[in-house]
Amino acid sequence: MSTTATTVTPELQAYLAPLFWPEDRLLQELARDLAERGPQIQVSAEEGRLLGMLVTLSGARRVLEVGTLFGYSGVWMARAxxxxxxxxxxxFSPVHAEAARGWFDRAGLADRVTVHQGPALEVLPRLHAGYDLAFFDAAKSEYCDYLDHALRLVRPGGxxxxDNVFWGGRVxxxxxxxxxVRGxxxxxxxxxTDPRLTSTVIPVGDGLSVSVVR
Ligand SMILES: C[S@@+](CC[C@H](N)C(=O)[O-])C[C@H]1O[C@@H](n2cnc3c(N)ncnc32)[C@H](O)[C@@H]1O
Structure with missing residues (x-):
């Protein structure tokens, strides 16, 4: 047992990555596409793996994501x-939404994924309750609004x-x-503090919060 955290050095990262969060060819090509024509603001492979495992562990059948980009995190979760x-x-970006549809298609996931193109605060009110898991990775100033919608949309136990709850340490x-930062x-x-949630933060990437709906 230890109360101190081990720093993940580049050497430790290089040892862990191929063991625990290898990217297959499709994820590598998707990441390369982002490097060439999109912002590289997708989750890391490490976080993608964790998202997929949280989907699996929760037995999720309906997942909601806010912030698609080109579909990198979406591929990890839909596959899981x-x-x-x-x-x-x-x-909300038509360019990102179109790129994501292309990647979900190439991944053989087109029939399991719906990309809703539009501002989250216009799309979320149109969705129906019964989601098992929601993942926020869009406008940080809107996270509390996304939470209000998710509390309606995600089932108890979901x-x-x-993502980004550390915001580079600026919080x-x-x-x-x-x-x-304020968002x-x-x-x-x-x-x-919300009595409807039990929450913690996992120090992966820029910080991933995990809340269970009571
Ligand atoms: C950090 S990226 C998402 C990365 C993605 N989850 C991944 O890991 O592959 C954030 C995305 O949210 C989109 N976005 C930002 N504000 C939004 C809003 N208000 N409504 C919907 N999408 C938004 C951006 O266009 C961008 O594609």
Whole structure:
């Protein structure tokens, strides 16, 4: 047992990555596409693997994602659900939504994924309850709004996840911060204290929050 955390050095990362979160050819090509024509703001392979495992562990059959980009995290989660599952993923950029549809098609997942193109706060009110898991990775200043929708959409016992809850450490820095910092601070405070949730944070990537809906 230990109360201190081991720092993940580049050497340790290089040892762990091929063992525990290898990318297959499709994920490598998708990441290369993002490097060539999109912003490289997708989750890491390490976080993709964890998202997939959380989908599997929760037995999710309906997953909601806010922030598709080109579909990198979506591929990890849709694959983890298997053919009986369905991913609804929301993306406001028409360019990103189109690229994602292409990648879900190439991954053989087109029939298991719906890309909803539009601003999240316009799309989310149109969705129906009964999701097993929701994952937020879009506008940080809107995370509390996404949470309000997810509390309607995700079933009791389901999971609500959010990426970037460390925001590069800026959530813990002094000062008022910009709209993104304030958005994530408000979100962290909400999930930590809302009696409808039990929450923690996993220090993977830029911080992944995990909340169980009671
Ligand atoms: C960090 S990227 C998502 C990465 C993706 N989850 C992955 O790991 O592959 C954020 C995406 O959210 C989209 N986005 C930002 N604000 C949005 C909004 N208000 N509604 C819907 N999508 C939004 C951006 O266009 C961008 O593609």
């Amino acid at each position: 659900m298997g053919p009986a599952g369905h991913l609804d993923t929301v993306e 999971l609500i996840l959010a 813990a820095a002094g000062g008022g911060g910009d709209a993104d 994530i601070r408000d979100y962290n405070a909400r999930i930590a």
